Amino acid sequence: MNRREFLITTSVAALVPRITLASTPTELVAQPVSAQILPVGEPATPMLGFNGSTPGPVLRTRQGEIFDIRFRNQIGEGSAVHWHGLRIDNAMDGVPGLTQDVVEVDAEFAYRFRAPDAGTFWYHSHNRSWEQVAKGLYGPLIVEELTPPDVDHDLIVLIDDWRMTEAGTLADGFENMHDQAHQGRLGNYARALVEPSTPVRRGDRVRLRLINVATDRIFPIEIEGVDGKIVANDGMPLVSPQELSSLILAPAQRADIIADITSPDQIAFMFPTQDGPYLLGEIPVEDANTERQPSEISALLPNEVTQPNLDNAVSLTLTMEGGAMSRRMMQGMMGGDIWAFNGQSGLTDTPFHLFERGQTARIRLVNDTRFPHGIHLHGHHFFEVGADDGLGAFRDTTLVDAGETRDIVCVFDNPGKWLLHCHMLGHQAAGMKTWVEVA
Ligand code: C2O
Ligand code: CU
Numbered sequence: 479m480n481r482r483e484f485l486i487t488t489s490v491a492a493l494v495p496r497i498t499l500a501s502t503p504t505e506l507v508a509q510p511v512s513a514q515i516l517p518v519g520e521p522a523t524p525m526l527g528f529n530g531s532t533p534g535p536v537l538r539t540r541q542g543e544i545f546d547i548r549f550r551n552q553i554g555e556g557s558a559v560h561w562h563g564l565r566i567d568n569a570m571d572g573v574p575g576l577t578q579d580v581v582e583v584d585a586e587f588a589y590r591f592r593a594p595d596a597g598t599f600w601y602h603s604h605n606r607s608w609e610q611v612a613k614g615l616y617g618p619l620i621v622e623e624l625t626p627p628d629v630d631h632d633l634i635v636l637i638d639d640w641r642m643t644e645a646g647t648l649a650d651g652f653e654n655m656h657d658q659a660h661q662g663r664l665g666n667y668a669r670a671l672v673e674p675s676t677p678v679r680r681g682d683r684v685r686l687r688l689i690n691v692a693t694d695r696i697f698p699i700e701i702e703g704v705d706g707k708i709v710a711n712d713g714m715p716l717v718s719p720q721e722l723s724s725l726i727l728a729p730a731q732r733a734d735i736i737a738d739i740t741s742p743d744q745i746a747f748m749f750p751t752q753d754g755p756y757l758l759g760e761i762p763v764e765d766a767n768t769e770r771q772p773s774e775i776s777a778l779l780p781n782e783v784t785q786p787n788l789d790n791a792v793s794l795t796l797t798m799e800g801g802a803m804s805r806r807m808m809q810g811m812m813g814g815d816i817w818a819f820n821g822q823s824g825l826t827d828t829p830f831h832l833f834e835r836g837q838t839a840r841i842r843l844v845n846d847t848r849f850p851h852g853i854h855l856h857g858h859h860f861f862e863v864g865a866d867d868g869l870g871a872f873r874d875t876t877l878v879d880a881g882e883t884r885d886i887v888c889v890f891d892n893p894g895k896w897l898l899h900c901h902m903l904g905h906q907a908a909g910m911k912t913w914v915e916v917a
């Protein structure tokens with residue numbers, strides 16, 4: 479499908495009723511589901527989901543509390559669940575082959591972990607993720623602050639795209655090599671799903687928790703009808719809230735926004751495309767809140783972070799290589815796949831680096847390819863180093879543009895074996911992954 483068809487298909491997205499998500503269960507059952515992805519009147523789409531729906535239920539607790547979740551796999555192939563962005567015990571991280579065995583068909587796995595940080599996270603399959611996540615195996619995971627900010631509504635906004643056929647099924651070819659060598663599997667249909675679907679009032683202050691759950695698409699987002707600030711990235715509060723302009727979410731990235739509603743009609747989530755802005759979804763505005771007094775949007779309380787020891791940091795370089803139109807693709811790589819880090823595709827027996835517990839590392843991420851990559855580290859957050867050499871946002875996934883270099887600083891204080899990979903899941907499938915170990 480070309481861009482024009484993308485726009486025509488998606489321009490009716492806003493007519494679709496919002497998907498309703500259930501409240502935190504203790505059992506998470508992965509199973510085939512049927513979802514109304516296309517507008518009502520069009521066929522429902524056979525997909526995968528949790529507890530009967532895709533997205534899966536909202537998992538929600540307060541900071542410091544325990545998630546106790548029995549995962550049951552009924553999708554007819556192996557699976558496992560990863561809790562993206564949570565700094566938890568390695569054994570609960572959900573990576574088959576590294577932290578646990580794959581959960582076989584009709585088998586179970588008990589995930590139990592404490593939520594250390596307040597913020598916006600998500601969960602998703604980590605087995606054949608490029609296919610299982612594309613089919614719908616994901617959901618939001620929210621950890622509330624002990625003292626939440628003063629807002630009238632706390633709304634989750636999941637942003638996804640799907641590659642649909644004319645018949646309303648998901649197009650197959652999840653391991654299409656042309657996709658993998660380029661931007662990955664991009665959909666021809668995209669939406670923002672808002673939960674809960676309560677109407678809001680002009681003058682209300684809302685918290686919007688945006689999560690890009692797409693397998694491969696980077697979403698620039700413009701939010702109309704509000705005046706607000708970004709208060710957190712990837713679940714972690716910003717020291718000073720940032721302007722809402724130029725919001726870009728790579729796959730797996732999140733942004734928390736606190737905003738005052740200025741429109742009498744709607745909040746609109748726009749995706750700027752080459753053919754103009756495209757409406758991903760909207761929240762209707764009814765009535766007006768006349769009680770709320772104007773006030774500054776202040777920073778969220780920080781999560782507990784170990785400060786890096788930059789004087790004794792180990793320096794490492796991770797160079798992204800391969801893909802279409804690249805030198806490295808022509809020369810070939812160890813591991814024989816499309817993408818590589820430092821000349822190596824896929825996982826090796828030994829880690830990229832073995833850290834002593836608590837060690838600080840400064841890792842130079844060099845993108846020597848023709849495509850952007852969203853690099854994700856499991857079990858930790860890291861600082862993005864800014865142009866001024868100062869420590870910037872504290873994230874778990876960083877977007878590195880084609881040809882760009884970004885340094886990150888991380889305190890490796892969580893023991894275990896942690897994946898480090900591109901979260902464009904088609905790139906991950908085709909070799910852009912490695913792992914580190916913290917002793
Ligand atoms: Cu969102 Cu390796 O994970
Ligand atoms: Cu990538």
